[in-house]
Amino acid sequence: MTNAECSSIKPTTGSWRKKFLALAVLCNKTLFPNRIPNTIALTPPAAGLLERGKIIKKNV
Secondary structure (H helix, E strand, O other): OOOOHHHHOOOHHHHHHHHHHHHHHHHHHHHHHHHHHHHHHHHHHHHHHHHHHOOOOOOO
């Protein structure tokens, strides 16, 4: 394709955004049952790592 041919092609900017949003919502809904247990399981170890690294204070 030459530059002249490429410049005449106009992408539909709204269509890919709608598809991307639909995919993001679908992934969000699909992974919801996994997010809650993972959050509950990973929060205490993550807080411990942050305390040991002096990133957060223990008694705030």
